[in-house]
Amino acid sequence: MRFIGDDLVIDRNDKSPLQVLCAGLPRCATSSIQAALESQFVGLQPCMHMAYVVPHADRSDILLKAIQERDVEKRRKLLYLIFDGFQATADFPGCAFIDDLMDMYPDAKIILNKRPGGGESWAKSIAILSWAATSTYYAITFLWKTDRNLHNMWIAYMEICREKFGFTQEELFTAKHYAVHNAWVHAEAAKRGREVLEYEPVDGWGPICGLVGKEAPKDEPFPHRNDASEIRTLTKVLYARGVVSWLVLAGVTYGAVRWLGIA
Numbered sequence: 001m002r003f004i005g006d007d008l009v010i011d012r013n014d015k016s017p018l019q020v021l022c023a024g025l026p027r028c029a030t031s032s033i034q035a036a037l038e039s040q041f042v043g044l045q046p047c048m049h050m051a052y053v054v055p056h057a058d059r060s061d062i063l064l065k066a067i068q069e070r071d072v073e074k075r076r077k078l079l080y081l082i083f084d085g086f087q088a089t090a091d092f093p094g095c096a097f098i099d100d101l102m103d104m105y106p107d108a109k110i111i112l113n114k115r116p117g118g119g120e121s122w123a124k125s126i127a128i129l130s131w132a133a134t135s136t137y138y139a140i141t142f143l144w145k146t147d148r149n150l151h152n153m154w155i156a157y158m159e160i161c162r163e164k165f166g167f168t169q170e171e172l173f174t175a176k177h178y179a180v181h182n183a184w185v186h187a188e189a190a191k192r193g194r195e196v197l198e199y200e201p202v203d204g205w206g207p208i209c210g211l212v213g214k215e216a217p218k219d220e221p222f223p224h225r226n227d228a229s230e231i232r233t234l235t236k237v238l239y240a241r242g243v244v245s246w247l248v249l250a251g252v253t254y255g256a257v258r259w260l261g262i263a
Helices: 030-038 057-068 072-083 094-104 118-133 135-140 145-165 175-191 205-211 227-262
Strands: 020-022 109-113 196-199
Touching: 020 030, 020 094, 030 109, 030 205, 030 227, 057 072, 057 145, 072 094, 094 175, 109 175, 109 205, 118 135, 118 145, 118 175, 118 227, 135 145, 135 227, 145 175, 175 196, 196 205
Parallel strands: 020 109, 109 196
Antiparallel strands: none
C-alpha cells in the first residue's frame, strides 16, 4: 500500500542532479504530477514524494535532522542524502527546501504546482493531514518508529514555517500560508534569475512535457490520483496498526507476568 511500503530501489551511487523541482505545497496535485513525471512520457523516475519517505525510518531520520538543522552547509549535506538517486521532486519534503534545492541543483526546472480554487480550497484540503501532528496519533502509533517520525516531521515543519514566514499558530495551513508560500517561491527564483512555470492539473501534459523537452502524448489522459481517498485509508490503517500493536504488547506483557508468577 502506498505510504505504508514501496518496492523502490534507490541507486545511491547515482549522483545525477534533480531535473525538476515542483515547489507547490502538499495537496496541490503532487501525486498526479509525480505520476506524470515518472511516466514513460516524461521519464523522470523516480520522483521524490512523501510516499517515498513515510515507510522508511532511515530516510525519515535524515529528513528530521535536515528540518532541524539551521546550518546551511550541514543541512544541504543531509538533503543530498535524501535526494541523491532521484530525478525530480514533488510534495513534501522538497517544497519545504525549495530555496536550498534551487542552489543545490542550479539547472533544474521549477514548477509551482497550484491548487485549483486557490488558497481557500487548499486550506480545506490540507486539513485532511492534520491528524499527523496530534498527540492522539503520536500516542496510538508510538510503537512504530516510522509513525513517530511522521509526527515529529510535521511538528518540526510547522515550527520552520512559523520561523520562516512569521506565522502564528492560527495562520498555519490557511489561505494566507498558501499565498505566502507561493510568493516565497517566486521571490527565491527571482533572486537566482530562475523562471517558474505555474501549473494546475487542468493544464495537462503540454506545459510539463514542453518544460523538459518531451513530446506531449495526444491520447493519454493526465494522471489523476485521488490522494484524499488514499490518505483516509492510510489514516485508518495507521491507527488500526497502532492499536493492534499496543494490544499485542499488552498481551505479551500479561503472558510474561503470568508465566513468571507461575514459575
